[in-house]
Amino acid sequence: MRVLIADDHAIVRRGLKAILAEAFPGVECGEAGTAQEALARARDEAWDLVLLDLNMPARSGLDVLAELTRTGVAVPVLVLSAYAEAEYAVRVLKLGASGYLTKQSASDELVTAVRTVLGGGVHVSASLAQALALAVGQPRAGAPHEQLSARELEVMRLIASGRSAKEIAADLSLSEKTVGTYRSRLMTKLGLRTSVEIARYALQHRLVD
Numbered sequence: 001m002r003v004l005i006a007d008d009h010a011i012v013r014r015g016l017k018a019i020l021a022e023a024f025p026g027v028e029c030g031e032a033g034t035a036q037e038a039l040a041r042a043r044d045e046a047w048d049l050v051l052l053d054l055n056m057p058a059r060s061g062l063d064v065l066a067e068l069t070r071t072g073v074a075v076p077v078l079v080l081s082a083y084a085e086a087e088y089a090v091r092v093l094k095l096g097a098s099g100y101l102t103k104q105s106a107s108d109e110l111v112t113a114v115r116t117v118l119g120g121g122v123h124v125s126a127s128l129a130q131a132l133a134l135a136v137g138q139p140r141a142g143a144p145h146e147q148l149s150a151r152e153l154e155v156m157r158l159i160a161s162g163r164s165a166k167e168i169a170a171d172l173s174l175s176e177k178t179v180g181t182y183r184s185r186l187m188t189k190l191g192l193r194t195s196v197e198i199a200r201y202a203l204q205h206r207l208v209d
Contacts, residue, residue, distance in 0.1 A: 001118075002046065004030045006038035006064065007053040007080075012103075016051060016080075016110075023111040035059035039067055047075050049118060052097075054081040054088060058171040060157065062095065066150045069096035076117045080110070083206060089124060095150065099123030144190050145205060152189070153207070155182040159195055160202035 001024055005013045010033070017029045030045065032038035035056045042050055042064075050068075054061035065077055076098040081088060089100040098117040101110060105125075113123040145153065151172075158168045165183070169176045192198050202208045 001026065001048050002028045002030065003114075004032060004038070004041055004045075004047045004050045004075075006032040006035075006042075006050060006056070006061070008033050008056045009053075012053070019107045019110055020114070023114070035061065035064045038064050042068055042075060043071065043073055049114065050075055050077045052077050052079050054079060054083055054092075060154050062092070062150050063154055063172075065092060065095045065097055078113055078117050078123065091146070091150070091153075093122070093124075101125070143205060145201070145207065147189055148186055152182050152186040155179060156186050156198060156202060157208050159183065160199040160208045162199075 003020060005016050007013050007016070013031050013033075017031075020027050020029060030041060030047070032041050033056075035058060038050070038052065038056075038061075041047075052061045052064060056064075061079060061081070065079070068075070068077065077096070078099045078101065079088075079092045079097045080101045080103060082103045092100050099113050099122055101113055101123070102125075105113075109125075116123040145156070148156065154172065155168060158171065163171065165176050165179050168174070169179045172179070174182075187193065187198070190198075190201060192201060199208075
């Protein structure tokens with residue numbers, strides 16, 4: 001069993017390796033500290049599972065997930081994030097993830113999630129499963145940011161983190177003009193007018209740390 005752990009914090013990667021080693025004797029764990037490294041290792045090496053953090057420098061875990069899905073990399077991805085489940089779980093599942101866990105989850109829940117995903121299932125928490133069940137057949141407006149594309153959401157997060165248009169363009173390998181287009185689109189969709197309002201919205205909805 002080979003698991004790729006993609007997280008920008010070395011101490012988190014060490015902790016996850018320890019949990020997996022105890023639960024799955026003989027497991028081999030690879031590490032990636034950036035989104036680019038995660039993409040490269042996921043594409044070029046054979047893995048049974050990828051544990052993916054959303055909040056990484058430059059390109060985010062959302063971007064990694066979307067790219068893996070787009071390029072047809074057939075590896076199950078379990079997202080493990082500090083972000084609130086209500087804000088990101090449905091989005092990552094739509095992007096092709098096989099499960100979502102918050103970092104506040106207990107280690108035994110992580111082990112259960114890994115077993116579920118390796119068995120071909122999809123893991124969500126009991127609370128999210130209940131919310132999804134209640135939502136079936138019911139109209140739901142949802143939060144305004146749920147209508148953003150993955151790239152628009154990523155640009156929003158970077159703006160809220162204080163990154164300039166030039167820095168965002170470099171991080172995402174885009175032109176500044178394209179960044180400006182994404183910024184305009186997300187502001188129109190959310191009814192925002194300034195970067196300060198973008199930051200305030202992102203903080204209120206726990207889209208950034």
